Amino acid sequence: xxxxxxxxxxxxxxxxxxxxxxxxxxxxxxxxxxxxxxxxxxxxxxxxxxxxxxxxxxxxxxxxxxxxxxxxxxxxxxxxxxxxxxxxxxxxxxxxxxxxxxxxxxxxxxxxxxxxxxxxxxxxxxxxxxxxxxxxxxxxxxxxxxxxxxxxxxxxxxxxxxxxxxxxxxxxxxxxxxxxxxxxxxxxxxxxxxxxxxxxxxxxxxxxxxxxxxxxxxxxxxxxxxxxxxxxxxxxxxxxxxxxxxxxxxxxxxxxxxxxxxxxxxxxxxxxxxxxxxxxxxxxxxxxxxxxxxxxxxxxxxxxxxxxxxxxxxxxxxxxxxxxxxxxxx
Ligand SMILES: NC(=O)c1ccc[n+]([C@@H]2O[C@H](COP(=O)([O-])OP(=O)(O)OC[C@H]3O[C@@H](n4cnc5c(N)ncnc54)[C@H](OP(=O)(O)O)[C@@H]3O)[C@@H](O)[C@H]2O)c1
Numbered sequence: 001x002x003x004x005x006x007x008x009x010x011x012x013x014x015x016x017x018x019x020x021x022x023x024x025x026x027x028x029x030x031x032x033x034x035x036x037x038x039x040x041x042x043x044x045x046x047x048x049x050x051x052x053x054x055x056x057x058x059x060x061x062x063x064x065x066x067x068x069x070x071x072x073x074x075x076x077x078x079x080x081x082x083x084x085x086x087x088x089x090x091x092x093x094x095x096x097x098x099x100x101x102x103x104x105x106x107x108x109x110x111x112x113x114x115x116x117x118x119x120x121x122x123x124x125x126x127x128x129x130x131x132x133x134x135x136x137x138x139x140x141x142x143x144x145x146x147x148x149x150x151x152x153x154x155x156x157x158x159x160x161x162x163x164x165x166x167x168x169x170x171x172x173x174x175x176x177x178x179x180x181x182x183x184x185x186x187x188x189x190x191x192x193x194x195x196x197x198x199x200x201x202x203x204x205x206x207x208x209x210x211x212x213x214x215x216x217x218x219x220x221x222x223x224x225x226x227x228x229x230x231x232x233x234x235x236x237x238x239x240x241x242x243x244x245x246x247x248x249x250x251x252x253x254x255x256x257x258x259x260x261x262x263x264x265x266x267x268x269x270x271x272x273x274x275x276x277x278x279x280x281x282x283x284x285x286x287x288x289x290x291x292x293x294x295x296x297x298x299x300x301x302x303x304x305x306x307x308x309x310x311x312x313x314x315x316x317x318x319x320x321x322x323x324x325x326x327x328x329x330x
Contacts, residue, residue, distance in 0.1 A: 003095035004303045007058045009049035012307035015061070017300065023099035025073030030102050032085060035114035037093040038064040039303075039319040040122060040151065041240060044311045046091060050242075055091050061303075062093030062321070066108060066117035076102050084108040086117045094303050094321060119151075119292040119318035122264060126237060127156035128282045128291075130213055130262040131163060133274040135233045139164025141210035144201055144224060147240050148185065149176035152215050154293050154317045157183045159282075162290050165211075168204050170197075170220075172313070179316045183293060191220075201227035213237060221245035225257065232257045293317035 005018045025031050043061045045051035055061070069083040079085065079102060087105035092098045108117050131137045143160045147153045148169035160167050161184045168187045169180035177188040187204045194200050201224065202208050208229025214221050218241035225234050225247060234257060236245075252259055268275035285291060295317040298306040309315040 001096040002300060003060045004062070004300065005058050006047050006055070006061055009047065009057070012044065012047060012304040012311060015047065015304045015307070017303075020095070022097055025071050025076065025099060027073050027075045028101055028103075029073040029099060030069050030076055030079055030105070031071045032065065032067040032087065032098050032100065032105065033070045034065045034093060034096060034098050035067040035322075035324050036065065036118035037062045037321045037323070038118040038121065038123075038151075039306045039310055039315075039321065040064060041238070041310055043094075044307050047307065053090075060092050060095050061307075062095070062098070063090055064088050064118055064121045065093040065098055066112070066114040067098075067323075069105075070097060072102070078102055079105070079107075084110055084112055084114075084117075086112075086121060088121050094300065096300070096323060114324060115294055115297060115320050115322055116292060119294050119320050120286055123151035123318060124155040124159065124282060124286070124291040125279065126152050126262065126264050127213075128159050128285075129264070129267055129275065129278045130235050130237050131156060131160050131165070131211075132278050132281065133267075133271065134260050134262045135211040135213065135235050137163050137165045137211055140166065142166045142168060142205035143211040143213060144168040144170060144189075144205070144209040144227070145213045145215070146170045146220060146224065147215035147238070148188075149179050149316045150215065150240065151292075151315075151318045152237065153213075154180070154183055155291050156213055156215075157185050158290050158293070159285065160213075161186075162285050166205075168201060168209060170201075170224075176316060179295075197223050198227045205229070208232060211235065216240045217245050218243040219245070222247055222251070225251050225255075225259075228255060228257050230256050234259045236261050294320055296320070297322040299323070 085105040169185035215238040217239035
Protein backbone atom coordinates (compact mmCIF):
# COMPACT_ATOMS: atom_id res chain seq x y z
CA UNK A 1 0.00 0.00 0.00
CA UNK A 2 1.00 3.64 -0.45
CA UNK A 3 1.44 5.68 2.71
CA UNK A 4 2.59 9.18 3.58
CA UNK A 5 5.67 8.93 5.81
CA UNK A 6 7.26 11.26 8.29
CA UNK A 7 10.90 10.15 8.70
CA UNK A 8 12.19 13.34 10.34
CA UNK A 9 10.26 15.90 12.40
CA UNK A 10 9.80 19.25 10.68
CA UNK A 11 7.85 20.90 7.89
CA UNK A 12 5.11 19.16 5.86
CA UNK A 13 7.39 19.33 2.78
CA UNK A 14 9.62 16.71 4.45
CA UNK A 15 6.85 14.10 4.12
CA UNK A 16 7.35 11.37 1.52
CA UNK A 17 5.09 8.85 -0.19
CA UNK A 18 6.30 5.28 0.36
CA UNK A 19 5.26 1.77 -0.58
CA UNK A 20 4.72 -0.29 2.58
CA UNK A 21 3.50 -3.85 3.25
CA UNK A 22 -0.23 -4.05 3.89
CA UNK A 23 -0.97 -4.12 7.64
CA UNK A 24 -2.29 -7.36 9.17
CA UNK A 25 -4.94 -7.05 11.89
CA UNK A 26 -4.33 -8.68 15.28
CA UNK A 27 -6.96 -9.67 17.86
CA UNK A 28 -9.59 -6.92 18.27
CA UNK A 29 -8.21 -4.97 15.32
CA UNK A 30 -9.30 -4.29 11.79
CA UNK A 31 -7.78 -2.92 8.62
CA UNK A 32 -9.73 -0.27 6.74
CA UNK A 33 -9.32 0.65 3.07
CA UNK A 34 -9.12 4.42 3.44
CA UNK A 35 -11.41 6.33 1.06
CA UNK A 36 -10.80 9.75 2.62
CA UNK A 37 -8.75 11.19 5.49
CA UNK A 38 -9.34 14.58 7.08
CA UNK A 39 -6.46 16.94 7.78
CA UNK A 40 -6.32 18.35 11.29
CA UNK A 41 -4.12 21.00 12.84
CA UNK A 42 -2.81 18.28 15.15
CA UNK A 43 -1.35 16.44 12.13
CA UNK A 44 0.85 19.49 11.50
CA UNK A 45 1.88 19.45 15.17
CA UNK A 46 2.70 15.71 15.11
CA UNK A 47 4.89 16.15 12.00
CA UNK A 48 6.68 19.07 13.63
CA UNK A 49 6.97 17.21 16.98
CA UNK A 50 5.13 20.07 18.66
CA UNK A 51 2.14 18.08 19.95
CA UNK A 52 1.61 17.16 23.62
CA UNK A 53 2.58 13.58 22.84
CA UNK A 54 5.26 12.42 20.40
CA UNK A 55 4.72 10.07 17.45
CA UNK A 56 7.90 7.95 17.26
CA UNK A 57 9.69 8.08 13.88
CA UNK A 58 9.06 6.89 11.26
CA UNK A 59 5.29 7.25 11.21
CA UNK A 60 2.32 7.85 8.93
CA UNK A 61 0.37 10.95 9.97
CA UNK A 62 -3.41 11.21 9.82
CA UNK A 63 -5.92 10.77 12.62
CA UNK A 64 -9.33 10.70 10.94
CA UNK A 65 -10.60 8.58 8.09
CA UNK A 66 -13.58 7.00 6.40
CA UNK A 67 -13.51 3.86 4.31
CA UNK A 68 -14.42 0.19 4.06
CA UNK A 69 -13.35 -2.61 6.37
CA UNK A 70 -10.81 -4.69 4.43
CA UNK A 71 -9.95 -7.35 7.03
CA UNK A 72 -10.73 -8.21 10.65
CA UNK A 73 -8.37 -9.76 13.18
CA UNK A 74 -8.99 -12.92 15.22
CA UNK A 75 -11.89 -12.44 17.62
CA UNK A 76 -12.80 -9.01 16.25
CA UNK A 77 -16.57 -8.58 16.45
CA UNK A 78 -19.06 -6.03 15.21
CA UNK A 79 -17.66 -5.54 11.71
CA UNK A 80 -17.15 -7.61 8.59
CA UNK A 81 -15.19 -6.82 5.43
CA UNK A 82 -17.06 -4.37 3.25
CA UNK A 83 -18.66 -2.42 6.11
CA UNK A 84 -18.46 1.35 5.68
CA UNK A 85 -16.86 2.98 8.74
CA UNK A 86 -15.45 6.23 10.07
CA UNK A 87 -12.65 6.27 12.61
CA UNK A 88 -10.29 8.35 14.68
CA UNK A 89 -6.90 7.61 16.11
CA UNK A 90 -3.70 9.54 16.47
CA UNK A 91 -1.69 8.59 13.37
CA UNK A 92 -1.76 6.22 10.39
CA UNK A 93 -4.69 7.50 8.31
CA UNK A 94 -2.77 9.14 5.45
CA UNK A 95 -2.41 5.77 3.73
CA UNK A 96 -4.36 3.43 1.51
CA UNK A 97 -4.92 1.14 4.50
CA UNK A 98 -5.04 1.89 8.21
CA UNK A 99 -4.81 -0.56 11.11
CA UNK A 100 -7.01 0.34 14.10
CA UNK A 101 -8.67 -1.23 17.13
CA UNK A 102 -12.28 -2.06 16.25
CA UNK A 103 -13.29 0.28 19.09
CA UNK A 104 -11.87 3.22 17.11
CA UNK A 105 -14.46 3.05 14.34
CA UNK A 106 -18.19 3.60 14.04
CA UNK A 107 -20.48 2.28 11.33
CA UNK A 108 -21.53 4.52 8.45
CA UNK A 109 -24.62 4.17 6.26
CA UNK A 110 -23.82 2.34 3.00
CA UNK A 111 -24.41 5.52 0.97
CA UNK A 112 -22.31 7.85 3.18
CA UNK A 113 -20.05 10.31 1.36
CA UNK A 114 -16.57 9.29 2.61
CA UNK A 115 -15.09 12.78 2.22
CA UNK A 116 -17.79 14.38 4.35
CA UNK A 117 -17.72 11.46 6.80
CA UNK A 118 -13.96 11.78 7.30
CA UNK A 119 -14.39 15.50 7.94
CA UNK A 120 -17.24 15.04 10.40
CA UNK A 121 -15.40 13.50 13.34
CA UNK A 122 -13.11 15.29 15.76
CA UNK A 123 -13.73 18.90 14.70
CA UNK A 124 -17.50 18.60 14.88
CA UNK A 125 -17.49 16.54 18.08
CA UNK A 126 -15.15 19.05 19.69
CA UNK A 127 -17.27 22.02 18.66
CA UNK A 128 -20.51 20.38 19.73
CA UNK A 129 -19.45 19.09 23.16
CA UNK A 130 -17.61 22.31 23.98
CA UNK A 131 -20.76 24.28 23.18
CA UNK A 132 -23.41 21.88 24.47
CA UNK A 133 -21.86 20.29 27.57
CA UNK A 134 -19.01 22.55 28.63
CA UNK A 135 -20.35 26.04 27.83
CA UNK A 136 -23.97 24.84 28.20
CA UNK A 137 -25.04 27.32 25.53
CA UNK A 138 -28.70 28.34 25.64
CA UNK A 139 -30.86 29.83 22.86
CA UNK A 140 -30.33 33.52 22.24
CA UNK A 141 -26.89 33.67 23.85
CA UNK A 142 -23.98 35.21 21.98
CA UNK A 143 -21.04 32.88 21.38
CA UNK A 144 -17.75 34.42 20.21
CA UNK A 145 -15.60 31.88 18.33
CA UNK A 146 -11.91 32.48 17.59
CA UNK A 147 -10.32 30.77 14.59
CA UNK A 148 -13.90 30.62 13.38
CA UNK A 149 -13.08 29.82 9.75
CA UNK A 150 -11.03 26.73 10.69
CA UNK A 151 -12.17 23.14 11.04
CA UNK A 152 -13.46 23.34 14.62
CA UNK A 153 -14.53 26.97 14.29
CA UNK A 154 -16.61 26.50 11.14
CA UNK A 155 -18.39 23.54 12.74
CA UNK A 156 -18.93 25.65 15.86
CA UNK A 157 -20.68 28.36 13.83
CA UNK A 158 -23.12 25.88 12.32
CA UNK A 159 -23.68 23.90 15.53
CA UNK A 160 -24.04 26.93 17.83
CA UNK A 161 -26.70 28.25 15.46
CA UNK A 162 -28.41 24.84 15.60
CA UNK A 163 -28.49 25.22 19.40
CA UNK A 164 -30.25 28.56 18.96
CA UNK A 165 -27.26 30.71 19.87
CA UNK A 166 -26.01 33.77 18.01
CA UNK A 167 -22.45 33.62 16.73
CA UNK A 168 -19.75 36.26 16.52
CA UNK A 169 -17.07 34.75 14.28
CA UNK A 170 -13.56 36.09 14.95
CA UNK A 171 -11.12 35.71 12.05
CA UNK A 172 -7.97 37.26 10.62
CA UNK A 173 -8.88 38.12 7.00
CA UNK A 174 -11.81 39.54 5.01
CA UNK A 175 -12.04 36.28 3.00
CA UNK A 176 -12.46 34.28 6.21
CA UNK A 177 -15.08 36.78 7.40
CA UNK A 178 -17.06 36.21 4.18
CA UNK A 179 -16.72 32.44 4.61
CA UNK A 180 -18.12 32.62 8.16
CA UNK A 181 -20.98 34.86 7.09
CA UNK A 182 -21.80 32.28 4.43
CA UNK A 183 -21.95 29.61 7.14
CA UNK A 184 -24.53 31.64 9.06
CA UNK A 185 -22.48 33.68 11.55
CA UNK A 186 -24.64 36.52 12.88
CA UNK A 187 -21.68 38.88 13.11
CA UNK A 188 -18.01 38.76 12.18
CA UNK A 189 -14.92 40.43 13.59
CA UNK A 190 -11.98 40.70 11.21
CA UNK A 191 -8.88 41.13 13.38
CA UNK A 192 -6.99 42.69 10.45
CA UNK A 193 -9.27 45.74 10.52
CA UNK A 194 -10.51 45.92 14.11
CA UNK A 195 -8.25 47.99 16.39
CA UNK A 196 -10.35 47.68 19.57
CA UNK A 197 -11.44 44.04 19.77
CA UNK A 198 -12.91 44.24 23.27
CA UNK A 199 -15.13 47.20 22.40
CA UNK A 200 -16.21 45.61 19.12
CA UNK A 201 -17.21 42.36 20.85
CA UNK A 202 -19.11 44.16 23.58
CA UNK A 203 -20.96 46.31 21.03
CA UNK A 204 -21.73 43.46 18.63
CA UNK A 205 -23.09 41.27 21.42
CA UNK A 206 -25.10 43.96 23.18
CA UNK A 207 -22.88 44.29 26.26
CA UNK A 208 -20.67 41.22 26.27
CA UNK A 209 -20.56 37.67 24.92
CA UNK A 210 -22.12 34.91 27.02
CA UNK A 211 -19.54 32.40 25.78
CA UNK A 212 -16.09 32.55 24.24
CA UNK A 213 -14.99 29.40 22.43
CA UNK A 214 -11.25 29.93 22.13
CA UNK A 215 -9.39 27.82 19.58
CA UNK A 216 -6.45 30.19 19.12
CA UNK A 217 -5.09 31.29 22.53
CA UNK A 218 -2.38 33.96 22.56
CA UNK A 219 -2.97 37.57 23.61
CA UNK A 220 -6.48 37.53 22.17
CA UNK A 221 -7.64 35.27 24.98
CA UNK A 222 -7.30 37.89 27.72
CA UNK A 223 -8.99 40.51 25.53
CA UNK A 224 -11.92 38.17 25.00
CA UNK A 225 -12.12 37.26 28.67
CA UNK A 226 -12.51 41.00 29.27
CA UNK A 227 -15.22 41.12 26.58
CA UNK A 228 -17.41 38.52 28.30
CA UNK A 229 -20.61 39.62 29.95
CA UNK A 230 -21.20 38.97 33.66
CA UNK A 231 -21.54 35.25 34.35
CA UNK A 232 -20.00 34.40 30.98
CA UNK A 233 -18.10 31.20 30.20
CA UNK A 234 -14.68 31.16 28.58
CA UNK A 235 -13.95 27.73 27.08
CA UNK A 236 -10.32 27.04 26.17
CA UNK A 237 -10.13 24.42 23.41
CA UNK A 238 -6.93 25.02 21.46
CA UNK A 239 -3.83 27.14 20.97
CA UNK A 240 -3.51 27.45 17.19
CA UNK A 241 -1.45 30.62 17.68
CA UNK A 242 1.19 28.50 19.40
CA UNK A 243 0.94 30.64 22.54
CA UNK A 244 -0.76 29.37 25.68
CA UNK A 245 -2.38 32.39 27.36
CA UNK A 246 -1.75 33.33 30.97
CA UNK A 247 -4.75 35.05 32.45
CA UNK A 248 -4.92 37.45 35.44
CA UNK A 249 -7.25 35.56 37.77
CA UNK A 250 -8.69 38.77 39.20
CA UNK A 251 -10.65 39.11 35.93
CA UNK A 252 -12.48 35.91 36.81
CA UNK A 253 -13.29 37.24 40.25
CA UNK A 254 -14.30 40.75 39.16
CA UNK A 255 -16.52 39.66 36.28
CA UNK A 256 -17.98 36.53 37.87
CA UNK A 257 -17.06 34.45 34.82
CA UNK A 258 -16.03 30.82 34.52
CA UNK A 259 -12.95 29.53 32.74
CA UNK A 260 -13.49 26.01 31.45
CA UNK A 261 -11.58 23.57 29.29
CA UNK A 262 -12.44 20.87 26.77
CA UNK A 263 -10.22 18.03 25.60
CA UNK A 264 -11.74 15.38 23.37
CA UNK A 265 -9.36 12.59 24.45
CA UNK A 266 -10.45 12.82 28.09
CA UNK A 267 -14.01 14.12 27.82
CA UNK A 268 -15.63 10.75 27.10
CA UNK A 269 -13.72 9.11 29.98
CA UNK A 270 -14.59 11.87 32.44
CA UNK A 271 -18.21 12.39 31.30
CA UNK A 272 -19.39 9.25 29.48
CA UNK A 273 -23.10 10.15 29.66
CA UNK A 274 -22.61 13.66 28.34
CA UNK A 275 -20.31 12.41 25.58
CA UNK A 276 -22.84 9.77 24.50
CA UNK A 277 -25.68 12.30 24.52
CA UNK A 278 -23.64 14.80 22.52
CA UNK A 279 -22.64 12.23 19.91
CA UNK A 280 -26.26 11.10 19.52
CA UNK A 281 -27.47 14.69 19.10
CA UNK A 282 -24.62 15.51 16.75
CA UNK A 283 -25.47 12.47 14.65
CA UNK A 284 -29.01 13.77 14.16
CA UNK A 285 -27.72 17.23 13.21
CA UNK A 286 -25.23 15.69 10.77
CA UNK A 287 -28.02 13.64 9.21
CA UNK A 288 -29.60 17.02 8.47
CA UNK A 289 -26.39 18.14 6.78
CA UNK A 290 -25.12 20.30 9.66
CA UNK A 291 -21.56 20.27 10.95
CA UNK A 292 -18.51 20.02 8.75
CA UNK A 293 -17.86 22.12 5.65
CA UNK A 294 -15.31 20.61 3.23
CA UNK A 295 -13.57 23.25 1.13
CA UNK A 296 -10.55 21.45 -0.34
CA UNK A 297 -9.68 17.92 -1.48
CA UNK A 298 -6.18 16.67 -2.25
CA UNK A 299 -4.95 13.29 -3.50
CA UNK A 300 -2.73 11.29 -1.14
CA UNK A 301 0.43 12.26 -3.02
CA UNK A 302 -0.24 15.94 -2.26
CA UNK A 303 -0.65 15.47 1.49
CA UNK A 304 2.18 17.93 2.17
CA UNK A 305 0.31 20.69 0.30
CA UNK A 306 -2.83 19.92 2.28
CA UNK A 307 -0.94 20.14 5.57
CA UNK A 308 0.81 23.30 4.42
CA UNK A 309 -2.52 25.04 3.76
CA UNK A 310 -3.54 24.27 7.34
CA UNK A 311 -0.15 25.17 8.83
CA UNK A 312 -0.12 28.49 6.93
CA UNK A 313 -3.54 29.45 8.20
CA UNK A 314 -4.93 29.55 4.65
CA UNK A 315 -7.38 26.65 4.99
CA UNK A 316 -11.04 27.29 5.61
CA UNK A 317 -13.45 24.67 6.88
CA UNK A 318 -12.12 21.13 6.50
CA UNK A 319 -9.34 19.97 4.17
CA UNK A 320 -9.54 16.31 3.16
CA UNK A 321 -7.29 13.80 1.40
CA UNK A 322 -9.52 12.02 -1.12
CA UNK A 323 -8.37 8.50 -2.00
CA UNK A 324 -11.56 7.65 -3.89
CA UNK A 325 -11.56 6.23 -7.41
CA UNK A 326 -12.15 9.67 -8.96
CA UNK A 327 -9.38 11.38 -7.00
CA UNK A 328 -6.54 10.09 -9.21
CA UNK A 329 -3.10 9.13 -7.98
CA UNK A 330 -1.70 12.66 -8.48
N1 LIG B 1 -9.31 20.36 22.80
C1 LIG B 1 -9.56 19.47 21.85
O1 LIG B 1 -10.04 18.37 22.11
C2 LIG B 1 -9.29 19.85 20.44
C3 LIG B 1 -9.85 19.12 19.38
C4 LIG B 1 -9.60 19.52 18.07
C5 LIG B 1 -8.78 20.63 17.83
N2 LIG B 1 -8.21 21.27 18.89
C6 LIG B 1 -7.36 22.44 18.69
O2 LIG B 1 -8.20 23.51 18.28
C7 LIG B 1 -7.44 24.39 17.46
C8 LIG B 1 -8.18 24.60 16.15
O3 LIG B 1 -8.22 23.36 15.45
P1 LIG B 1 -8.75 23.34 13.94
O4 LIG B 1 -8.78 21.92 13.53
O5 LIG B 1 -9.95 24.16 13.82
O6 LIG B 1 -7.53 24.08 13.21
P2 LIG B 1 -7.55 24.90 11.85
O7 LIG B 1 -8.61 24.38 10.95
O8 LIG B 1 -6.15 24.93 11.39
O9 LIG B 1 -7.99 26.37 12.31
C9 LIG B 1 -7.22 27.07 13.24
C10 LIG B 1 -7.51 28.54 13.12
O10 LIG B 1 -6.69 29.20 14.10
C11 LIG B 1 -6.31 30.48 13.64
N3 LIG B 1 -4.90 30.77 13.91
C12 LIG B 1 -4.45 31.79 14.62
N4 LIG B 1 -3.12 31.79 14.69
C13 LIG B 1 -2.71 30.74 13.97
C14 LIG B 1 -1.42 30.23 13.66
N5 LIG B 1 -0.30 30.81 14.12
N6 LIG B 1 -1.36 29.13 12.91
C15 LIG B 1 -2.47 28.52 12.47
N7 LIG B 1 -3.74 28.97 12.73
C16 LIG B 1 -3.84 30.07 13.49
C17 LIG B 1 -6.62 30.53 12.16
O11 LIG B 1 -7.70 31.43 11.99
P3 LIG B 1 -7.43 32.98 11.76
O12 LIG B 1 -6.39 33.08 10.69
O13 LIG B 1 -8.75 33.48 11.31
O14 LIG B 1 -6.99 33.52 13.07
C18 LIG B 1 -7.11 29.14 11.78
O15 LIG B 1 -8.22 29.19 10.90
C19 LIG B 1 -6.07 23.75 17.28
O16 LIG B 1 -5.18 24.34 18.21
C20 LIG B 1 -6.31 22.29 17.62
O17 LIG B 1 -5.14 21.66 18.08
C21 LIG B 1 -8.46 20.93 20.18
